[in-house]
Amino acid sequence: RIVFKKQNERKTDTAIRRSTYDNRKCSIIPYLANSLNTSRTLATITMAKTKSSRGKGGKKQCGGWSNAEHDARTAKRIASLNKKRQRQLQHDDVDDAPVSNETKKVASSAPSNRKRQIKKRHRTNLSSHVPDDTYKRSFLSHDNLDQIESSKLRLAISQTQRKVDALRMRLEKWDPAEEAKRPDQEEEADHLKRVKLYSENMKLDEDARKIAQHDQNLLNAKRGINNSHHRRKANLKKKPRPGPETWKLRGAARPAWEVYDFDTRYVDPHIKAKEEAAEKATRIRNVIALCRGRFALDSDDDDKHDFHPPQPQCREFLSSLTQLGSLHLEKKNYSSARKAFLEVLELEGTSWPYSITNARTQLMNMYLETNRPASARRLWEQLENDGSAWIRYSAALIEYVSWNLLQEKGSTAETAEKLLTKAIRGNVYVAFFLGWRDTMDNAMEYTEELVEYGDCDSGSILEAIEYACSTGEDKGMGMWEGTEGSLEWVRSVILRVLNDDDRVCADQDSLTKADLLSWETKLSKEEESFDEKRNEQEEIQKTEDDIEGGRNDQEPDLLMYAGMFRTGMDWLQDAGDFLKSPSYAYLNDVEKKEEEMLDTHINQGDMKIQNVNDSSSGATGGDDEDSETETESDDDSS
Numbered sequence: 001r002i003v004f005k006k007q008n009e010r011k012t013d014t015a016i017r018r019s020t021y022d023n024r025k026c027s028i029i030p031y032l033a034n035s036l037n038t039s040r041t042l043a044t045i046t047m048a049k050t051k052s053s054r055g056k057g058g059k060k061q062c063g064g065w066s067n068a069e070h071d072a073r074t075a076k077r078i079a080s081l082n083k084k085r086q087r088q089l090q091h092d093d094v095d096d097a098p099v100s101n102e103t104k105k106v107a108s109s110a111p112s113n114r115k116r117q118i119k120k121r122h123r124t125n126l127s128s129h130v131p132d133d134t135y136k137r138s139f140l141s142h143d144n145l146d147q148i149e150s151s152k153l154r155l156a157i158s159q160t161q162r163k164v165d166a167l168r169m170r171l172e173k174w175d176p177a178e179e180a181k182r183p184d185q186e187e188e189a190d191h192l193k194r195v196k197l198y199s200e201n202m203k204l205d206e207d208a209r210k211i212a213q214h215d216q217n218l219l220n221a222k223r224g225i226n227n228s229h230h231r232r233k234a235n236l237k238k239k240p241r242p243g244p245e246t247w248k249l250r251g252a253a254r255p256a257w258e259v260y261d262f263d264t265r266y267v268d269p270h271i272k273a274k275e276e277a278a279e280k281a282t283r284i285r286n287v288i289a290l291c292r293g294r295f296a297l298d299s300d301d302d303d304k305h306d307f308h309p310p311q312p313q314c315r316e317f318l319s320s321l322t323q324l325g326s327l328h329l330e331k332k333n334y335s336s337a338r339k340a341f342l343e344v345l346e347l348e349g350t351s352w353p354y355s356i357t358n359a360r361t362q363l364m365n366m367y368l369e370t371n372r373p374a375s376a377r378r379l380w381e382q383l384e385n386d387g388s389a390w391i392r393y394s395a396a397l398i399e400y401v402s403w404n405l406l407q408e409k410g411s412t413a414e415t416a417e418k419l420l421t422k423a424i425r426g427n428v429y430v431a432f433f434l435g436w437r438d439t440m441d442n443a444m445e446y447t448e449e450l451v452e453y454g455d456c457d458s459g460s461i462l463e464a465i466e467y468a469c470s471t472g473e474d475k476g477m478g479m480w481e482g483t484e485g486s487l488e489w490v491r492s493v494i495l496r497v498l499n500d501d502d503r504v505c506a507d508q509d510s511l512t513k514a515d516l517l518s519w520e521t522k523l524s525k526e527e528e529s530f531d532e533k534r535n536e537q538e539e540i541q542k543t544e545d546d547i548e549g550g551r552n553d554q555e556p557d558l559l560m561y562a563g564m565f566r567t568g569m570d571w572l573q574d575a576g577d578f579l580k581s582p583s584y585a586y587l588n589d590v591e592k593k594e595e596e597m598l599d600t601h602i603n604q605g606d607m608k609i610q611n612v613n614d615s616s617s618g619a620t621g622g623d624d625e626d627s628e629t630e631t632e633s634d635d636d637s638s
Contacts, residue, residue, distance in 0.1 A: 153331050160324045167317045171287040174310065175280060287314065293349035296356045315356060318344055322357040329362060334370060338363065345382075353385045358455060361390040365475040373398050387458040389430050389467050390475075392423035397479060400486055404587065417493060421511040428519045429464035429565065434480055435491035436572055440468065443568030450556050460526060461562055485586030492582035499581065519569075523562055530558040 249257055291309035295318055299308040325340030344359040360383060367376040380386075380395040396419040402411035424431045433440050447469040456462035470476025480486045497511050572578060 150331070153327060157324070157327045157331070160320060160327060164317070164320050164324055167313065167320060168288070171313065171317060174285045174287045175283050176285075177280075177283055179310070288347070292347060293351075295347040296349070296352070314347075318348060318357055318359075321347075322359045322362075325359065326362060329366060334366060337366060341366075350382045351385060353387055354458065355386070355388075360386060361388060364391055364394050368394060368398075368475070368479055373402065387426045389423065389427040389458070389463055392419070392426045393430055393434075393467070394479070396420040396423045397483060397486060400489055401483060404489070405484065416489075417511065418509045420490065420493060421509060421515070424511060425515055427459045427464050427467075428516065428522065429461050430467055431490060431494060431516070432519070432569065432572075433464060433468035433477070434487055435494050436568075436577060437468075437477070437481075437487060439571055439575075439577075440565075440568045443564050443571065444469070444561075445564065446560075450561070453556055456556075459522075460558075461523060461565055462556055462558060465561055465565075488583060488586040492584060492586070495578070495580060495582040498578050523565070527559060527562055 285307065287310060290307055291314065294305070294309050295314040297309060298311060321340050321344050325337045325344070328334075328337035328340060341359045341363040344357055345363070348355060348357065348359075360379075364376060364379055367373075367379065376394065376398055380391055383391055386392075396416065399411060399416040399419045402408045403413060403416045420431075444465060447465060450456075450462060450465055451469050454466065456466055467476050471478045471481070493511065494516060497513055497516060500513070
């Protein structure tokens, strides 16, 4: 009883002390709220009693805080909060107002432990440098844009190389019997693949249903009425009885089961495989070796040979090989690109006037880009029958550089003009684009679409516009613009031929006025053929309802570009540019300039004298001897 009484007395004293502390705390709260008016002060003051109130030195302090201690602690806390608030207000004012020198001195004179140091963020936020329209994962990756594009290009090269190797192996071991069965086998393999996928999906669905049923049975077993523990256990372990398909024979029963159907009709699979291999060896043909130079031909075009190149496999191989060379060229692997392009030329043949790929053009442009004129010269000598403007005008440009700029032996003005004449006869439109570039450039519009389209017919106006608008440094007009005096040379040759009205050329390789004026006839024929083709496509679209879009909307409009070219030629004729005398400022040697100008004047004088003699002889009807003597005297005087 005494102990219990003391405990009750102690509890009563503790409760009285706590009530006293709570009353004192409640009396202080309104005062602090009015003075500071901050929620942070209220939260700080209403905190519980800490260890700081306990006695130090191992001696416990009886009772709670006194009023004096509590007031002192509260006043100290209030003063600290007021200083902090004033410092924050000063900091906000300093940010808005300019800082004076006195303030700087006061701030610098403060002790280092009192200074508020701003934390510097050394690591920059990379996401702030990313544009809004950029995918952040690729922008903030470790690789830059060039490395990402290079990896994509490397992946494309590896994929194309695997495709080329598979086609090469297939063509080197071409079996007509197996190739005839290949479509059925591919269709059967596709069917089996779809059936396998369907069975896998059905199995997954069945497993899901079993699991759901198992969970349901488990719930029924656990929640069932009057079910014992053993019955639930039996329901969980219940499995279907295995059937005969799961039996495994052992001992002598196994070989007896394997040769159950053995009889006299038994065929040894090894012997059968050997016979099939021997028969296949007699059928196999190496298409790459047999059809070299004829890969692009159909069976109707090739009547001289018994074995025709199988199509479309051969053309697909040429296309894949050309694509591989283009990828290597884009990655600046010139040796690999050259190897692929040369193989395409060898398989396709160089004697044909046309090509189903652009390997010839890309190889010529690569030679010009890498400054290999000897290789380019050998290439156009192999492609004498090629009528492409990319080949013929490149040959004329290289010959001009060899004659005028490098002054190499064997290269003369006559050889350069012969190659230029051959190029003009192949595509006359390009010559006017080269001679008067600025005027024709102002007349042309929407040329970017035509450059992206590419693969235009040889000798057409579309090919000329594509060549003239390819202003890159490695092909087309860009090569002519980067060569000193090349455009002036083409203009001077055209003007010299147009101004010689009655010029008679015994040499077939010389350029004539008819060659330059043939552009109107050729352009009219192209427009007529384009109209006929478009009308046929429109009729097919009207008659056949199943075909959507009989005419390819992305095909360039030849009539529009032909009208632009006619407009440019009209501007040149109205300005009188075709009547001007040729200029020889492109020649590097002064003696060559004088010789060219002298030859031009002599030719013009001979033409005028011949015209005068013809008119005088027709009027007087004099003798031939008199006319010959007059001509000789006129030549001496001239």
